């Protein structure tokens with residue numbers, strides 16, 4: 001008796017599980033599936049148009065709005081002479097930094113950690129893949145356009161993040177990255193006078209001179225690619 005019940009139950013389960021076996025057209029549906037509804041499949045034919053295609057071609061000369069990527073310093077991080085822009089072509093505001101922080105913590109911190117030192121969860125779990133310390137002097141001195149380029153196209157073993165972040169958002173990340181660098185190289189002169197008492201001054205590593213980055217910086221290793 002028990003075996004019989006079990007068999008009946010498994011048969012019922014099988015029948016309800018949606019394995020349709022030999023197809024009826026249209027198949028019997030216990031629960032109507034949204035997948036099955038009037039629509040044109042890719043490459044299907046249609047009597048509606050003269051050429052009989054359901055998939056339409058773009059009218060001659062039309063470019064999809066979001067697909068135009070003008071070669072401006074804002075979109076590429078490069079000047080017209082191919083050098084990286086020294087300073088970002090975007091005004092730095094508290095709102096920009098807040099956006100940069102959110103995006104940095106989302107897209108960069110898994111590897112570079114929230115301080116930029118490079119001790120995120122990914123390298124902690126996977127020792128062989130070590131990200132750069134974003135606060136080291138080489139990167140403090142890098143041009144804004146260089147950092148923008150790394151985010152857009154990746155570099156060496158770092159994957160690109162250009163698809164997740166549009167140019168304005170990449171500049172926000174660059175701006176916030178500068179905040180992290182500034183924070184690591186702060187010293188007593190950054191602390192307001194009235195807050196200094198009680199702070200033990202321990203001379204840390206020699207502070208890095210923050211460069212002004214006004215002039216053009218050579219576009220060493222600049223990469224151009226498809227990412228916008």
Ligand code: HEC
Pocket residue numbers: 104107108109110111112122129130131132134139147150151155156157158159161173177
């Ligand atoms: C999946 C891990 C990972 C993520 C996420 C990641 N990076 Fe990296 N990043 C790396 C690795 C690894 C390197 C070292 C690449 C090398 O030298 O091979 C690196 C290097 C860098 C460098 C130094 C490039 C140079 O010139 O040496 C910068 C700048 C940088 N990352 C910025 C960022 C920013 C900004 C983000 C967020 C948009 C980010 N990274 C997200 C892994 C990551």
